[in-house]
Amino acid sequence: MARRPELLLFLLLLPPRAALGQEPHWAFRPLARPAVPELGPERAALGPIDRFVQAELDAAGLEPVERATPRELASRVALDLTGLPPTPDELRAFEADPSAKAYEALVERALGSAAHAEHYALAWLDAARYADSNGYQNDGDRYAWPWRDWIVEALHANRPLDQLVVEMIAGDLLPEASEAQRLATAFLRMNPLNNEGGAIPEEVRFGYVVDRVNTVATSFLGLTVACAQCHDHKLDPVSQREYYELFAFFDNLDDDGTVDANRRNSYHQYQLEKPWLELPQWKELCGGEAPLVMIAGDRATPRETKLRERGAYDKSVGEPLAPAVPRALGALPADAPRNRLGLARWIASRENPLFARVQANRAWQQLFGRGLVGTPEDFGLAGERPTHPALLEWLACELVASGFDQRALLRALLASETYQRSARASATHAERDPQNRLYARSSRHRLSSFALRDRALALAGLLDPRVGGLPVYPYHPAGLWKDVSFEVFDYPATTREQNRRRTLYSFWRRTVMPPALFDAAHRQSCVVRPLRTSTPLHSLVLWNDPTYVEAARVLAARVVAAAATDEERLATLFERATLRAPRELEAQRLRAALHRERARYAADPAAASALLAVGFEPPPTELAPVELAAWSALALLAMNLDEGLCRP
Amino acid sequence: MSHASRRDFLRTALGASLGGLAFGRGALARDGARGPHFAPRARRVVWMLHGGAPSHVDLFDRKPRLETDRGQELPAEVRAGQRLTTMTAGQAKFPLLPSLRPFRRYGESGLELSTLLPHTGSIADRICVVRSCYSEAINHAPAMTLWLTGHQQPGRPSFGAWVAHALGSENDSLPAFLVLTSRDRQNSCGQLLYDHYWGSGFLSSALQGVKLHGQGDPVPYLSNPPGISAAQRAELVSDLRALNEAHLHAVHDPEIEARTRQAELALRMQETVPELQDLSTEPEHVLALYGPDVRRRGSYAQNCLLARRLLERGARCVQLLHAGWDQHRNLPTQLEIQCRDTDQPSAALVLDLKQRGLLEDTLVVWGGEFGRTPFCQGDPSAKEHGRDHHGNAFSIWLAGAGIRGGTSFGASDEWGYNVVDRSGHILRPTKDDPHPDAVHVHDVQATMLHTLGLDHERLTARFQGRDFRLTDVHGQVVRSLLA
Numbered sequence A: 001m002a003r004r005p006e007l008l009l010f011l012l013l014l015p016p017r018a019a020l021g022q023e024p025h026w027a028f029r030p031l032a033r034p035a036v037p038e039l040g041p042e043r044a045a046l047g048p049i050d051r052f053v054q055a056e057l058d059a060a061g062l063e064p065v066e067r068a069t070p071r072e073l074a075s076r077v078a079l080d081l082t083g084l085p086p087t088p089d090e091l092r093a094f095e096a097d098p099s100a101k102a103y104e105a106l107v108e109r110a111l112g113s114a115a116h117a118e119h120y121a122l123a124w125l126d127a128a129r130y131a132d133s134n135g136y137q138n139d140g141d142r143y144a145w146p147w148r149d150w151i152v153e154a155l156h157a158n159r160p161l162d163q164l165v166v167e168m169i170a171g172d173l174l175p176e177a178s179e180a181q182r183l184a185t186a187f188l189r190m191n192p193l194n195n196e197g198g199a200i201p202e203e204v205r206f207g208y209v210v211d212r213v214n215t216v217a218t219s220f221l222g223l224t225v226a227c228a229q230c231h232d233h234k235l236d237p238v239s240q241r242e243y244y245e246l247f248a249f250f251d252n253l254d255d256d257g258t259v260d261a262n263r264r265n266s267y268h269q270y271q272l273e274k275p276w277l278e279l280p281q282w283k284e285l286c287g288g289e290a291p292l293v294m295i296a297g298d299r300a301t302p303r304e305t306k307l308r309e310r311g312a313y314d315k316s317v318g319e320p321l322a323p324a325v326p327r328a329l330g331a332l333p334a335d336a337p338r339n340r341l342g343l344a345r346w347i348a349s350r351e352n353p354l355f356a357r358v359q360a361n362r363a364w365q366q367l368f369g370r371g372l373v374g375t376p377e378d379f380g381l382a383g384e385r386p387t388h389p390a391l392l393e394w395l396a397c398e399l400v401a402s403g404f405d406q407r408a409l410l411r412a413l414l415a416s417e418t419y420q421r422s423a424r425a426s427a428t429h430a431e432r433d434p435q436n437r438l439y440a441r442s443s444r445h446r447l448s449s450f451a452l453r454d455r456a457l458a459l460a461g462l463l464d465p466r467v468g469g470l471p472v473y474p475y476h477p478a479g480l481w482k483d484v485s486f487e488v489f490d491y492p493a494t495t496r497e498q499n500r501r502r503t504l505y506s507f508w509r510r511t512v513m514p515p516a517l518f519d520a521a522h523r524q525s526c527v528v529r530p531l532r533t534s535t536p537l538h539s540l541v542l543w544n545d546p547t548y549v550e551a552a553r554v555l556a557a558r559v560v561a562a563a564a565t566d567e568e569r570l571a572t573l574f575e576r577a578t579l580r581a582p583r584e585l586e587a588q589r590l591r592a593a594l595h596r597e598r599a600r601y602a603a604d605p606a607a608a609s610a611l612l613a614v615g616f617e618p619p620p621t622e623l624a625p626v627e628l629a630a631w632s633a634l635a636l637l638a639m640n641l642d643e644g645l646c647r648p
Numbered sequence B: 001m002s003h004a005s006r007r008d009f010l011r012t013a014l015g016a017s018l019g020g021l022a023f024g025r026g027a028l029a030r031d032g033a034r035g036p037h038f039a040p041r042a043r044r045v046v047w048m049l050h051g052g053a054p055s056h057v058d059l060f061d062r063k064p065r066l067e068t069d070r071g072q073e074l075p076a077e078v079r080a081g082q083r084l085t086t087m088t089a090g091q092a093k094f095p096l097l098p099s100l101r102p103f104r105r106y107g108e109s110g111l112e113l114s115t116l117l118p119h120t121g122s123i124a125d126r127i128c129v130v131r132s133c134y135s136e137a138i139n140h141a142p143a144m145t146l147w148l149t150g151h152q153q154p155g156r157p158s159f160g161a162w163v164a165h166a167l168g169s170e171n172d173s174l175p176a177f178l179v180l181t182s183r184d185r186q187n188s189c190g191q192l193l194y195d196h197y198w199g200s201g202f203l204s205s206a207l208q209g210v211k212l213h214g215q216g217d218p219v220p221y222l223s224n225p226p227g228i229s230a231a232q233r234a235e236l237v238s239d240l241r242a243l244n245e246a247h248l249h250a251v252h253d254p255e256i257e258a259r260t261r262q263a264e265l266a267l268r269m270q271e272t273v274p275e276l277q278d279l280s281t282e283p284e285h286v287l288a289l290y291g292p293d294v295r296r297r298g299s300y301a302q303n304c305l306l307a308r309r310l311l312e313r314g315a316r317c318v319q320l321l322h323a324g325w326d327q328h329r330n331l332p333t334q335l336e337i338q339c340r341d342t343d344q345p346s347a348a349l350v351l352d353l354k355q356r357g358l359l360e361d362t363l364v365v366w367g368g369e370f371g372r373t374p375f376c377q378g379d380p381s382a383k384e385h386g387r388d389h390h391g392n393a394f395s396i397w398l399a400g401a402g403i404r405g406g407t408s409f410g411a412s413d414e415w416g417y418n419v420v421d422r423s424g425h426i427l428r429p430t431k432d433d434p435h436p437d438a439v440h441v442h443d444v445q446a447t448m449l450h451t452l453g454l455d456h457e458r459l460t461a462r463f464q465g466r467d468f469r470l471t472d473v474h475g476q477v478v479r480s481l482l483a
Helices: A007-012 A016-020 A048-060 A070-082 A088-096 A100-112 A114-126 A145-157 A162-173 A179-189 A201-221 A225-229 A239-251 A340-347 A354-368 A391-403 A406-415 A427-432 A449-459 A480-484 A534-543 A546-562 A564-578 A584-603 A603-611 A626-639 B003-020 B025-032 B065-069 B118-124 B141-149 B159-167 B230-251 B254-277 B284-290 B300-312 B331-354 B441-451
Strands: A275-277 A292-294 B043-049 B103-106 B111-114 B128-135 B177-183 B211-213 B317-323 B364-366 B396-398 B405-408 B461-465 B467-468
Touching: A048 A391, A070 A088, A070 A100, A070 A114, A070 A406, A070 B141, A088 A100, A088 B284, A088 B467, A100 A114, A100 A406, A114 A145, A114 A201, A114 A354, A145 A179, A162 A179, A162 A340, A162 A354, A179 A201, A179 A275, A179 A292, A201 A225, A201 A239, A201 A340, A201 A354, A201 B284, A225 A239, A354 A391, A354 A406, A427 B331, A449 A534, A449 A546, A449 B003, A534 B254, A546 A564, A546 A603, A546 A626, A564 A584, A564 A626, A584 A626, A584 B230, A603 A626, A603 B331, A626 B230, B043 B141, B043 B300, B043 B331, B103 B118, B111 B118, B111 B128, B118 B331, B128 B441, B141 B441, B159 B177, B159 B317, B177 B300, B230 B254, B254 B300, B284 B300, B300 B317, B300 B331, B331 B364, B364 B441
Parallel strands: B043 B317, B043 B364, B128 B405, B177 B211, B177 B317
Antiparallel strands: A275 A292, B103 B111, B128 B396, B364 B396, B461 B467
C-alpha cells in the first residue's frame, strides 16, 4: 500500500496537542458556554453574536460595512427564509417603515409561512437522499413524498430538532408510535434500492446498512465514519470495531436486500421492500391504491453483527459486537435501550457534543451561505476548524438551552447586525478578505437552482402556493428520460398546473437528474453542503428552458399592464428583477434594447408569435404581439441580470 | 474607481473566481488546471467502454481447451470456490462452452482475434490486447463505476473529471470532457448508463462530463426558444454584460464577472455544438469508413465519428459508452449482432485518427466492465443460452499514444477463467495483493493517466479530510504496454 507523505504533513500541521491526543479535539469536547467578548463602552449596544464577530474584525483591523438598505434587507429575509422574492408591496411597506419593530414583524411573517418550511425542507431532502425513484439499474418509482410532507409539516410547526431526529431514526420504536412517527423513519429507508439481476441480496443489504450509518453520522454527527468501514479511521477516533458497533444499531432493520416484485405496475414500476407503512388516506390521490412508504422496523430475531474484514460484506471476523457509540464521543446512558431508540435519544441530547454544534453550524450556513465550519460534513480532525470557534460554541449552547428550538436560533441570527450588513465590498474588503470569512459584509451568493425557478414563477405571478402532495412533472427536455433510460421511462406529459408548483415538488428520478436543477445534490447519498458552481450549462437553462421563457413573457405582460409609459415600464421591470430602481446608464441601455427589440419583431411578426406561444399560459389578447414580444425579450434579459440571481 | 484600480480589481477578481469555470483555454491554463506532472505521450483520450460485458473467450482470448472439452465440467480446482452471481450460483453444472466462431491471426503481427472482429483485425498492428485484466466487481453498475471512478459505489470523480481537473481544455468553446452514449438496437440487456459514470464527485461540478444526447437538443436547452434568434441572443448577452459590469463596479463581487463569462461561453456553445453535429462536411469515404449506421443519430457508429470530431476540436477526454453485451441467454444471436454494429466503427475511429495524424498523441482504450464465464449459463443444447459475468480474467485493448501496437500482454489459464503468470501458473491476484502479470482496473487507470503525463499517486484532491485518488491506494503503471 502506498504511503502518503501528504497525510504526514497534514498531521504535522495540526495543533500539536490535538495531534498528540493529550486534549480531545475541539468538536468532541463537551459543550461549554463561552464568555461573550467585552469590547468597551462604544460597543456596548452590540448583541452577543455581533460581539463575537466584531472581536475577530478588531483583531484583523477591518471595519464592518454599513447596514443593507431596507429593500435589500427585505428581499434578503424573504429569499433566505422562504426561497421566494418579496412582493413589491412588502418591499414598499418595509421601505416606508424600516424600524426594528417592522423588521421583527417581517422576520416573524417569513418564519411562520409555509414557504419557509418548504424552503428549509430542501436541505433535509438532500441530507436524507430523498428521491421518488429507487436508483440503480431499474430505477422504479417509490412512494417517498409522504415523508417529504412530514418534514415540511414538522418544520412548519417548528417542532424541536431533537424530537425530529429521534423520530427519523427510531420513530417506530417509540412507545405507542403514531403513524406520523413511523412515517418519520422513512428517513432511514431513503437509500437507493438495488434489484439488478444477479445481485447478491446480503451484499446489497450490507450496502444499505453502510449507507444508513454514513447518513446518520454525516447528518447529525458531522462525522466521516465511512473510512472505518474498511479500517480504523486514519484521523478521527473511530476504530473499525467502533464502526461495526454503530453499524449494529442499524443491522437489525427488517429489509433483506430483495425487492418485492409483486409491488409494481407496468408503467411506474413502483418497487418496494418491506417493511412499509400503508397510507389509505392518500388512496384517491394515488389512483385508488393506498401508497406504501418504506419505513424502519426491526426483526424479531436480531442479526449478529461482526466486524467485516476490509469492509467486505462476506468477511465477518471476531466476536459478535453489541451496539455502541464511538468512545471518543461518550456512551449511551446505562439505562438506555441498546437499539436505535437509545442511539437516537443519545444523538439528539446535550450529552452528545456534536449534535448541537453541527445543527448550529447548519443554521448559520443556511443564512450566510457557508458554515462557521466550512466542512459541515466533517467536524473531525481533518475538517476545517471553525472561523469563529467561540461563536459556534455559543450558538450551540443557545440551541440546547432553547430546547432545540430552531426558529429561536434563526431569530437570533436574523436580529444580528452581522446578518443585516450590506453585501457591497469596498476595494479594501475585497482585497483583505476576498472570501468574506470575517463577515465585515454580507455574503452575496447565487440562489440555488430550486430558488431560481421558484423566483421566476413568483415574479410572473404564476406560483401555486399549495403545499404537499404527489410529485409533479414540470417542463423537461423532450426525450431525455427515454434517452437516458434507453426507452424504459418516458417523462409524463406536463400540464399548466404542474408547472406552477414549487420546485420542491418536482419528481426526482435518481438516474436522470433534472438538467434544469443544476448544482442540486444528487440524492444518491447524504449531502449537507450546497454546491455553487458556474458553468455555461446554467446559462443555457436560464435563457432557454421554457419555464424561464414563459415566466419572462408573463412578467412582461404584467409590467406592460402595470404602467403606461416606456420609462415607467422599464423601471418597473428592472425593479421586479433586481429589487431596485435603474440608474440612468442602466435605463439608457434598456431603452436602446427595447427600441432594438421592437424593430426586430416589427420586421418579423412571426417570431413574435412564436415567442408568445412558449408555454401554457395564454398571452393577453389586448396587447399587440410585436409589442409584447419585445417586452418579453427585455424581461428575459432582466431576469438574467446577476443582481437578481443572487441574494442581495 | 480609477481606471487603473478598476483593472487591478478585475485582475484580482478574476484570479479569485476562475477556479470554478468550466472551460476556456486561457482561464484553465492559468488558474484551474495544473498541467501534466511530466511530458505526456497523449494529449487527449477516447475511451470506448462497452457495457454489459463483452465475452473475452469469444472475442479476444482464444481457448482451444473449451473446444476439446466442450460440454465437460469446469474443473472445480479452476473455480476454487470463487463466488458467482446469483444467476448461475444455483446451477448444478458448469459445462464448458467453446468460442462461438473461430479465431484467426491478423496483420503482420499475427495477433489472434475472433473472426467476429474483422475490422479490429485490420488494425491489429496498432493495438495492444491485454488478456490478464481482472476486477473484483461482478455486477454491471458497480463494475462500471469502478472502471470510471475508481470505486464501486457512486460519488467519486470520474476519470474524465480528474483529467479535466488536471489538464483543463484545449478549446474555448467546448467542454474538456464529453460523453456519448448508445445501446444495441435490440434492447437486449437492461444496463443503464448513469450520469455518475461521468460525474465530478466532490470535484467542481464544472468538471463533470457533458453528455451529448442522442435525441432532442444534444445539450439540454442548447437551442434558443422559438422567436429568439441567434443574433438577437448575442445582442441580449451583450446587454447583459454591460448591465452586469455596472453592478460589478458597485459591489465588487468577482463572481459577477465569472457568471457573465459563462453566459458568453454558452453563446459560443450554441454555435459550436450544432456545427460539431453537422456531418454534411464529412467526405463520403470517411462516412463509409464508419459503416452504414453512421447516419443514424445516437448510434455507436455516429458517436465514434463525433468522438473524432470532438478530439480534433480540442476535447481532452471523450467517453463512448455503449450498452448491449449482457448475453446471459442470447449469446448465439446477440454476440454477432453486437460485433457487427461496433467492430467497424471502433476500428474506423482508430484509422481515422491515424489518417489525421492524431493517433500519435491520442490514447484509445476499448474494453468492457468485465468478461464472461467460459462455462455456459443455461443448457448449451438449448436455443437460449449464454455466459454469466466473469471478473477474474478478461481482455481489453489500447492503441495510440505510445502503446505498442500488434502486441498482447498477459494471459489467462486454459479455460480463460483465471489470470496466469508468465510461466502459466494460475494467479489469484487482488488489488491488495497484486502481481505484475495481472492487470487490475486500477492498473489500467494508472497507465491511462501516465500516458497523459499524470502520476496517479500525485493526482489527488482532498475531501472529507482525506486525499482521494482515482486509483485509491492501488494501481501500478503497466510499463510493458508502452513503447
